Amino acid sequence: MVAPRVYQAMTQPLVGHLDPFFFQTAEEVRTLLGYVFSTANTFNMAVSGTGTSGMEAAIANFVEPGTKVALLTNGFFADRIGEMARRHGGTVVRLARDWGTPYDYDEVREFIRRERPQVVGFVQAETSTGMFNQAKPICDAAGEVDALVIADCVTSLGGMPVLVDENGIDIAYSCSQKGLGCPPGLAPITVGARALERRKQRKTPVDCFYVDLELLDAYYTGRKYHHTASATMLYALREGLAIVAEEGLEARWERHRKNHEAFVAGVEALGMKMLVPEGHRLWTLNTPCLPAGVDDARVRGYLLEKYSMETAGGFGPLAGKILRIGTMGYSSTAENVALILEALKDALAKAS
Ligand SMILES: Cc1ncc(COP(=O)(O)O)c(C=O)c1O
Incomplete structure (x- = not known):
């Protein structure tokens, strides 16, 4: 259900997608997202689109042809990460458990050591099964081989500890419509410094204009038009995030x-x-x-x-x-x- 205060926030007069008040709201969302993701990252934003657009942004920006992606899967949404990674040219290797079965984290470490991927993908809160997967042992193992970790936090953000910095997650994305109590339509994402550095070393341009994070950053910081983002959804998200901050x-x-x-x-x-x-x-x-x-x-x-x-x-x-x-x-x-x-x-x- 959507919080009544969020509905109320959505009735505020619309401003344009390049209005100073729009950028002020985007800036407040950026700061509040840092709090909710528990991170000191400054690269936080809300991608226009549902949770899937956050997943697409994470994959399109950090997977290019030839990138080896180690996918940990024990449910439906992890396999969607794999499907996307393949579509963006990645080579996907899977460590699969039955749906709803926890990972053996020793096996995860062995798998990552053996495969030596550039990117590890997993779902922290697997909505198809109701399972919480532990980020820390996955991130520690990925760190040993210098792989970036992409974590799907669609069903954990605002309801369970995501702890981006404490766990060592490089890229985390979520949605507006679950733990944040807003309507669907935005996908919060946070990206750490190591990942931004890695992104600069890409050999090919990001193959999807709409979720190119560099273009989105230039837009949300008021430097260059990219698309016509919805001020109404931004008001909603800012209110949803403010409610989280007030509750603690x-x-x-x-x-x-x-x-x-x-x-x-x-x-x-x-x-x-x-x-x-x-x-x-x-x-x-x-x-x-x-x-x-x-x-x-x-x-x-x-x-x-x-x-x-x-x-x-x-x-x-x-x-x-x-x-x-x-x-x-x-x-x-x-x-x-x-x-x-x-x-x-x-x-x-x-x-x-
Ligand atoms: C874990 C997980 N990842 C990704 C998604 C996709 O999000 P959306 O349906 O908002 O595009 C969902 C949707 O429920 C989800 O539960």
Whole structure:
């Protein structure tokens, strides 16, 4: 759900995409993103487009023909990184785990040492499974072979510790519509100094004009027109980020953790098991397994019709096996958890 203050911010009069107030807002977003990503990086911006545009920006700028990309995958979105890297000319090598299975970080280190890639890609918060993957051991292993690390933080930013600097992530991207409580439409991204230096050594120009980070930086710092970015979305994001800063990151993480844990306790009391082992679960997106014989579409249809509650199902190898229920951003409240548990109890009784 979108925070009411964000809706309010979006009603502010529109200014042009080259107006001084637009650039002032972009500058505030840059500073606030540093806080929310927990980084001293100054190269922070919101790419126009959804989370996928952040992924495209990360890949297009740091992968060129011949770049070796080591992909760690245990879910759907990691494989999308691989697909994009191939399209931008990269050579992708994969270390794959079953969807929803944690990595063995010794194996990750061995894989990275053996492959010696220039770039390592992984998804910190895998929305297809509800799994949190640890950034630190991945970044440490990548550091040993001087590889850049790209982290997908689409479902962690604003809800769980992303900790760009502490983990050593070189490039992290996210979206506006999840932990930040805004509508979809912008993709926050942060890039560290090492990555910017590496980018200068590219042999070929970035093959996608729209997400060329150098052109975007020149635009957002008021030096050169690039595209007509939406001031309305920038107002929304600035408000969403200001709300995070007012609450405080630690307090916000704690809120997400508590509400997630209350949700888990509640579904377990209903006899459901969580897909992801304890200690590896997202606090933003919960994936309880459906009891045998219960039809996923019936449960979700009932929740939507009777309670106006939108939930997601599993897909790929998890189709029909799990529910995916968000407790993120503005929606992560004790009241919402109580409501969904009540509704789930009713829906499961009807569906079995
Ligand atoms: C982990 C992850 N990465 C990337 C994306 C793509 O983001 P979007 O749908 O906003 O383009 C999503 C979308 O849910 C996601 O969950």
